[in-house]
Amino acid sequence: MEHLKHKEKVTIMIAIIGALFFAAVNQTIVSNALPKIISDLGGLDYYSWVFTSFMLTSSIMTVVAGKLSDIYGRKPFFLIGILVFSIGAFLCGTSETIVQLIIYRAIQGIGAGLIIPTAFAAVGDLFAPRERGKWQGIMSSVFGVSSVLGPTIGGYIVDNLDWRWVFWVFLPLGIVAFILILKLFPKTERRQNETIDYLGTLFLSVTLSSMLLAFSWAGTQYEWSSPMILSLFAGSIVSLALFIWAEKRAKSPVLPLHLFKYANFTYSNIIGFAVGIGMFGGLMYVPYFIQGVLGYSATHSSLISMTMTLGLVGASAWGGNLITKTGKYKRQATLGLTVSVVGLLLLSQMDMNISQWQLVLYLILVGFGIGMGLTVFTLTVQNSVGQEYLGVATASTQLFRSIGGTVGVALLGTVLNTTMKEKMTSFDSSQVPDESKATLAKFQDPNLLLDHTQIDDIRGQLPEQMLPLFNELMLHLQVALTHALSNVFLLAAIVMAIAAILTFAIKEVPLRSQNETRKVEE
Incomplete structure (x- = not known):
């Protein structure tokens, strides 16, 4: 995509930054609002799962999205990611129980796992390495800005409006980002002779899930030496070994x-x-x-x-x-x-x-x-x-x-x-x-x-x-x-x-x- 004019690249980058901010601010806006949400929905014992479910699905999707976008191009994963993230955000605002909120946050995590790595990879498609530094810096700043604005806006909403607007307030930005990516981002051809590494993806998902749950629960929900934590760590080690075995044999490994x-x-x-x-x-x-x-x-x-x-x-x-x-x-x-x-x-x-x-x-x-x-x-x-x-x-x-x-x-x-x-x-x-x-x-x-x-x-x-x-x-x-x-x-x-x-x-x-x-x- 280096053949595009500079003005076209900048316009595309504005759309990418909009999509990235949409995902980033929705991660941080929940922090100050969650105590109010929990007091309404109940389920204090599941408080951490609102964050854990998002983290698990986004982490798993990150590497999967990176590999698939190499095969099929960035555009479809941008669009799918924004769509899934928007659906997850809307559903979060309709939650009537803590279990529903956890499930819907997991859906948001899938969307974020598609949007964020695709956004940073797209910079590499648009610009040569010498030019990427400036744009990578700007995109890193997006996370900093969202970490300031998100909690502030979330706190204001729960103090003055219904908490459900925490999840809905930025939906228009998602719609705009979707339209801009659809209209502006160039479509690339599917890479031939590439297959999806289903087995590697499965073992990678189990490895990450087991490891992240172990570290999330250790010292809080369970003791470090508890059977649950030790079992999760053991499961992650076994899954990692199987993942390495699968990747060595895969024609197109998910993580070469x-x-x-x-x-x-x-x-x-x-x-x-x-x-x-x-x-x-x-x-x-x-x-x-x-x-x-x-x-x-x-x-x-x-x-x-x-x-x-x-x-x-x-x-x-x-x-x-x-x-x-x-x-x-x-x-x-x-x-x-x-x-x-x-x-x-x-x-x-x-x-x-x-x-x-x-x-x-x-x-x-x-x-x-x-x-x-x-x-x-x-x-x-x-x-x-x-x-x-x-x-x-x-x-x-x-x-x-x-x-x-x-x-x-x-x-x-x-x-x-x-x-x-x-x-x-x-x-x-x-x-x-x-x-x-x-x-x-x-x-x-x-x-x-x-x-x-x-x-x-x-x-x-x-x-x-x-x-x-x-x-x-x-x-x-x-x-x-x-x-x-x-x-x-x-x-x-x-x-x-x-x-x-x-x-x-x-x-x-x-x-x-x-x-x-x-x-x-x-």
């Missing part, structure tokens, strides 16, 4: 294993996995510090956290343009991830006396560093393979980053909870009456520290003579949470540092000024 022979492809995906742990796993705990330790409201917390997102958005756009101008990317990846390591290390040193401006500076550093580095790795993967593998290679970067985020949330969540429990054992509860111990024990869950209304309710239920002890417990909890979060951010910094070190292994293959169908890394 020979791509991992290319150093840049392998290292970029490993780095993406590590960045997923550090970024998604570490930074989701920033609100715990802002609300649980510093005592700010959720709204105030979102405003402070927004500064990190703004840093990420600005750095992604700037870094992408820099790559396009210079054709260099390795130094930018190393520098960006190193800056994020510094930011995470500073976060690990925070205490209760930190000023808001210091915290904002640390968050900007982390966001800016990740934004600079993250732009690079989709580009290096695309530049490492031939045009015929562009879709599946691009999808692999999304998949490894997503898996890293899931693993990070589980591991760092376990570190947080374990450290909290250890620190709480030092609290002297001998003065607490037996009838109040059950109430005070609730605060060993760090999530409750984010709910200031519930804290006030519990304070109001205690007799007056218990209030000094309650205040002492609150102070002890804040100290314990601060210590636990220090460990979380420190571990995230270590993982991110490993990712930064691995960037030295990336070979800076010159960015081509034209697309080629042959493989480009020897």
